[in-house]
Amino acid sequence: MAKVKFPSDNIEADVPVGTPLKKVIEEQGANVHFACSDGRCGTCLVRIIKGMEFLNKRTPNEARTLEMLGTEDDKRLACQVVIEKDGTIEVEGVY
Ligand code: FES
Numbered sequence: 001m002a003k004v005k006f007p008s009d010n011i012e013a014d015v016p017v018g019t020p021l022k023k024v025i026e027e028q029g030a031n032v033h034f035a036c037s038d039g040r041c042g043t044c045l046v047r048i049i050k051g052m053e054f055l056n057k058r059t060p061n062e063a064r065t066l067e068m069l070g071t072e073d074d075k076r077l078a079c080q081v082v083i084e085k086d087g088t089i090e091v092e093g094v095y
């Protein structure tokens with residue numbers, strides 16, 4: 001199990017490896033919003049405070065959108081993120 005924390009929302013959840021971050025956010029009610037859910041709009045931009053190494057690599061759509069937004073390396077699009085390894089991940093919504 002991985003532990004996903006949203007410190008600014010005071011949320012912690014234990015989730016199995018392979019869980020999409022979007023699912024965790026929706027089930028836990030974290031303050032991150034979605035629109036396209038396809039890595040194209042940037043609505044779900046989050047900062048990975050800790051645990052980037054436990055996540056999948058950026059998808060092609062995500063990489064393109066993050067490049068257009070000019071974001072730093074600690075940013076991901078939550079709709080494209082999958083928890084791939086056991087560990088502790090801390091996430092914060094940007095918008
Ligand atoms: S909801 Fe559009 S990029 Fe994630």
